[in-house]
Amino acid sequence: MANWTKLAGATALALLLATPTVAQEAEEAVEDPVDVGAWDTDADGALSEEEFGAGFGETGAFGEWDSDDDGALSEEEYTAGYGEETDMAAFGEVDEDGDGALTEEEFGAGIYSGYDADASGIIEEPELGDVGDDMGDGGLFDV
Ligand SMILES: [Ca+2]
Ligand SMILES: [Ca+2]
Ligand SMILES: [Ca+2]
Numbered sequence: 001m002a003n004w005t006k007l008a009g010a011t012a013l014a015l016l017l018a019t020p021t022v023a024q025e026a027e028e029a030v031e032d033p034v035d036v037g038a039w040d041t042d043a044d045g046a047l048s049e050e051e052f053g054a055g056f057g058e059t060g061a062f063g064e065w066d067s068d069d070d071g072a073l074s075e076e077e078y079t080a081g082y083g084e085e086t087d088m089a090a091f092g093e094v095d096e097d098g099d100g101a102l103t104e105e106e107f108g109a110g111i112y113s114g115y116d117a118d119a120s121g122i123i124e125e126p127e128l129g130d131v132g133d134d135m136g137d138g139g140l141f142d143v
């Protein structure tokens with residue numbers, strides 16, 4: 001009898017442990033479509049580099065492009081990530097310290113200035129629309 005009670009307890013514990021996994025998967029599915037509007041945390045209708053960096057980091061694009069998982073993007077990984085897209089900043093321009101590898105910060109800053117078409121230091125409309133297109137379904141960073 002004592003053994004049976006112990007077994008039932010173990011089963012209940014196993015069920016308890018299994019539940020958070022299911023809940024977590026559902027949460028991830030809801031988060032899937034990237035809402036660029038939500039990145040604008042001060043709601044001024046524009047994305048600062050800080051707001052962009054935080055939102056872009058959430059997409060996981062950097063890790064997805066870093067195919068050898070060394071925490072940096074080589075020129076090869078950078079080019080492969082863009083694929084067919086040719087309208088991108090040259091690797092050498094993004095690689096600020098010129099060490100031949102892009103850190104996540106260099107990558108984010110490079111992507112940010114790429115969207116800031118008028119170089120005003122802030123991403124606003126219509127630049128914001130381009131960000132939405134690339135982060136959205138089937139976009140460049142829909143990884
Ligand atoms: Ca803002
Ligand atoms: Ca790499
Ligand atoms: Ca570098």
